[in-house]
Amino acid sequence: MQAKENNKNLKRYTIVTAMDNEAGVLSQLAHLFSRKGYNIETIAAGWTVDQNVTRFTIEIYSDEERIKLLCSQLRKLVPIHYVEILDPSKSIRRELMLVRVHAADRASRNEIIQIGNIFRGSVIDITPDTITLSVTGDDQKTQAFEELLKEFGIIELARTGIVAIERGEM
Amino acid sequence: MDKITRKLDGSEILIQCLLEQGVDTIFGYPGGAILNVYDKLYDHPEIRHILTAHEQGASHAADGYARSTGKVGVCFATSGPGSTNLTTGVATAYMDSSPVVFITCNVNSDLIGRDSFQEVDITGVTLPITKCTYTVSDVKNLADTVREAFTIARSGRPGPVLIDIQKNATADEYEYSPVTPDEYRSGLNKRISRLIETHHPSIGYPEIDIKAVEKLAEMIDASEKPLLICGGGVVRANASEEFRTLANRMDSPVAITVMGGGAFGGYDPLKTGMIGMHGSQASNMACDACDLLIAVGCRFSDRVTLNPAGFAKNAKIVHIDIDPSEIDKNIKTDLHIIGDAKEILTLLLSKLKNDKKNDAWKNYVFSFRRETEYDDPENGTLTPKQILSAAAEILPQDTIVTTDVGQHQMWAIQHFKFDYPGQLITSGGFGTMGFGLGAAIGVQAGNPEKTVLHVTGDGSFRMNCNELSTEEYYKMPIITLIFNNSTLGMVRQWQHLIYKERYSQTTLDRGPDFAKLAGAYGVHGVIVRDETALRKALTDAVNSRSDGLGWVIDCRIDIDEMVRPMVGGNSFITNFMLY
Numbered sequence: 118m119q120a121k122e123n124n125k126n127l128k129r130y131t132i133v134t135a136m137d138n139e140a141g142v143l144s145q146l147a148h149l150f151s152r153k154g155y156n157i158e159t160i161a162a163g164w165t166v167d168q169n170v171t172r173f174t175i176e177i178y179s180d181e182e183r184i185k186l187l188c189s190q191l192r193k194l195v196p197i198h199y200v201e202i203l204d205p206s207k208s209i210r211r212e213l214m215l216v217r218v219h220a221a222d223r224a225s226r227n228e229i230i231q232i233g234n235i236f237r238g239s240v241i242d243i244t245p246d247t248i249t250l251s252v253t254g255d256d257q258k259t260q261a262f263e264e265l266l267k268e269f270g271i272i273e274l275a276r277t278g279i280v281a282i283e284r285g286e287m
Numbered sequence: 288m289d290k291i292t293r294k295l296d297g298s299e300i301l302i303q304c305l306l307e308q309g310v311d312t313i314f315g316y317p318g319g320a321i322l323n324v325y326d327k328l329y330d331h332p333e334i335r336h337i338l339t340a341h342e343q344g345a346s347h348a349a350d351g352y353a354r355s356t357g358k359v360g361v362c363f364a365t366s367g368p369g370s371t372n373l374t375t376g377v378a379t380a381y382m383d384s385s386p387v388v389f390i391t392c393n394v395n396s397d398l399i400g401r402d403s404f405q406e407v408d409i410t411g412v413t414l415p416i417t418k419c420t421y422t423v424s425d426v427k428n429l430a431d432t433v434r435e436a437f438t439i440a441r442s443g444r445p446g447p448v449l450i451d452i453q454k455n456a457t458a459d460e461y462e463y464s465p466v467t468p469d470e471y472r473s474g475l476n477k478r479i480s481r482l483i484e485t486h487h488p489s490i491g492y493p494e495i496d497i498k499a500v501e502k503l504a505e506m507i508d509a510s511e512k513p514l515l516i517c518g519g520g521v522v523r524a525n526a527s528e529e530f531r532t533l534a535n536r537m538d539s540p541v542a543i544t545v546m547g548g549g550a551f552g553g554y555d556p557l558k559t560g561m562i563g564m565h566g567s568q569a570s571n572m573a574c575d576a577c578d579l580l581i582a583v584g585c586r587f588s589d590r591v592t593l594n595p596a597g598f599a600k601n602a603k604i605v606h607i608d609i610d611p612s613e614i615d616k617n618i619k620t621d622l623h624i625i626g627d628a629k630e631i632l633t634l635l636l637s638k639l640k641n642d643k644k645n646d647a648w649k650n651y652v653f654s655f656r657r658e659t660e661y662d663d664p665e666n667g668t669l670t671p672k673q674i675l676s677a678a679a680e681i682l683p684q685d686t687i688v689t690t691d692v693g694q695h696q697m698w699a700i701q702h703f704k705f706d707y708p709g710q711l712i713t714s715g716g717f718g719t720m721g722f723g724l725g726a727a728i729g730v731q732a733g734n735p736e737k738t739v740l741h742v743t744g745d746g747s748f749r750m751n752c753n754e755l756s757t758e759e760y761y762k763m764p765i766i767t768l769i770f771n772n773s774t775l776g777m778v779r780q781w782q783h784l785i786y787k788e789r790y791s792q793t794t795l796d797r798g799p800d801f802a803k804l805a806g807a808y809g810v811h812g813v814i815v816r817d818e819t820a821l822r823k824a825l826t827d828a829v830n831s832r833s834d835g836l837g838w839v840i841d842c843r844i845d846i847d848e849m850v851r852p853m854v855g856g857n858s859f860i861t862n863f864m865l866y
Binding site for chain 1 (some may be wrong): 356409412414415418420422439481482487488489610611612614615616617739
């Protein structure tokens with residue numbers, strides 16, 4: 118995070134890669150990022166149409182030169198099928214955020230639900246003292262949602278990390 | 288080969304798979320977890336197993352065997368410390384792209400993860416220093432894994448692979464039917480098929496970019512001051528013939544990296560010598576002044592380029608390499624061609640229109656010294672030059688030289704005139720002290736007819752001299768030449784030049800007496816202090832080869848001998864601090 122703030126040339130990149138779905142591939146992948154000095158901002162994984170293949174979406178801060186080298190290093194890993202850097206203008210990025218906030222009185226409960234509606238979030242759990250909501254969107258949207266809920270007191274917050282996909286060709 | 292499917296236990300399957308790959312020599316050390324495999328080995332006298340004193344020795348031996356024969360080296364070790372003792376050897380092979388398959392066994396599947404006796408996650412440990420690692424917990428996957436591991440180790444940019452087999456998989460039975468490596472590559476394994484289809488860098492490379500080759504031919508035509516760099520890739524691709532033809536047709540001086548030693552004729556008039564930190568003046572000055580730099584199979588390590596900002600600043604830089612991840616990693620290039628050096632150079636030669644003559648340029652380059660010149664001894668002590676000249680004169684020209692790491696390594700590479708790929712076996716990338724003797728054992732095992740010279744220093748030799756017992760037991764007449772200056776010479780040199788002569792922990796004024804130590808191991812040992820004694824010892828060593836006993840020749844040299852020339856780390860390549 119510090120490196121990111123100190124260096125203005127750094128940009129956020131979304132890398133998608135597919136690997137054989139077998140034990141140890143995540144550690145191979147993660148290891149390469151740390152070996153090359155990267156902090157992974159978000160990572161999300163799951164199998165694809167082929168259950169033998171796992172697709173990862175990884176976001177990191179880098180510059181144009183270093184990201185190319187990183188990708189060519191990644192492509193050398195034997196379980197890797199492909200590595201791509203997504204163009205933000207031609208791709209869709211989403212993450213799911215779950216957040217439990219204090220809501221001990223009627224006024225704050227109402228307000229929280231309204232905020233949730235504006236963000237197309239949904240209430241997934243409610244108790245006399247708390248509300249838990251889920252919201253989906255890119256990191257800017259989930260960040261904004263988090264900011265608005267802060268004043269109520271966030272008890273716990275969980276993010277899946279970004280998953281991304283290219284838009285279809287028109 | 289018998290094609291009938293049989294039911295065999297895992298250990299027998301492993302051995303059958305090794306036989307499929309043409310393995311006839313294994314280096315290793317047994318232990319509890321790998322007992323089943325060694326028990327089966329007892330029934331296979333057609334495979335020679337060389338038992339070393341320490342797993343590290345076995346790892347370097349398998350590496351030296353691979354580098355000197357071009358075959359895949361094989362190394363066995365047991366679980367836990369047996370496997371971790373391999374790691375320095377694994378990393379050494381990885382940094383120098385040497386194809387070795389390391390096979391370790393681990394505790395039973397049901398004991399994994401319980402911190403059992405001699406249990407370690409060796410695939411995790413070796414992940415960053417291998418091309419690929421495999422864990423086999425079920426005998427069903429064993430044969431396929433072994434075949435895949437050999438395919439990966441020897442393909443593309445070669446490198447080490449580690450297979451960790453859990454003990455139950457060496458005892459359980461499964462069906463086995465033989466497969467040749469060619470059959471295997473043609474579609475039997477889903478992953479290998481995918482790797483081949485996608486030109487995955489671990490196994491191959493994309494089709495050679497003909498446009499880029501044509502462009503390079505034009506650049507060569509336009510160039511008046513070319514320089515070629517011969518890297519380790521020329522050795523691995525066995526492309527020295529094509530490289531030599533290219534150099535002659537371009538009439539271009541050739542600088543050689545540590546790993547490129549042997550790939551370009553030592554006596555060739557176009558040779559400028561080593562390049563980089565201890566590069567010759569001719570190499571480094573040529574690099575600075577050239578208008579076209581073509582590096583073949585070299586990764587522009589910091590020991591070659593020093594300060595990358597000023598490297599070959601007047602030149603268009605062209606990089607030929609099999610590994611796409613090396614392109615623009617250390618040095619920004621103007622053109623690159625990815626592929627096998629032999630294929631690319633063959634193609635390039637067919638595209639070259641004119642043969643060039645660059646007399647003025649060569650006159651400039653060779654006005655600088657291409658070799659190190661030492662002052663004559665003033666006090667009668669032996670000098671590195673005397674030692675190496677005597678060795679070059681007395682030993683056969685095709686002697687294979689292994690080295691450890693430090694001053695002696697640089698001296699040996701600067702002075703010997705290597706003639707063929709695989710003649711110099713040295714730890715270039717990882718810089719592993721203690722590599723040389725193990726490697727020499729592997730070299731001698733793979734090249735029984737050749738003379739093997741192990742050049743070392745007193746510091747390096749002390750690290751792994753236990754392998755003298757292996758050398759003696761297997762009757763390998765290896766000649767060990769110790770440059771004994773009673774110090775860690777290279778570190779002392781830095782302390783002298785950069786650390787104001789503060790010789791912190793580098794003076795090795797201690798035993799053992801290496802000649803007596805040799806005697807204790809049952810090989811010849813002698814201390815030499817002057818040229819006459821040295822020449823006699825070398826002659827005796829050559830003449831006594833038939834007794835099968837090695838020699839340890841402890842050459843006493845001055846503590847303040849230095850490797851010349853020298854450019855400080857990260858300075859400009861022409862900024863010599865020592866000439």
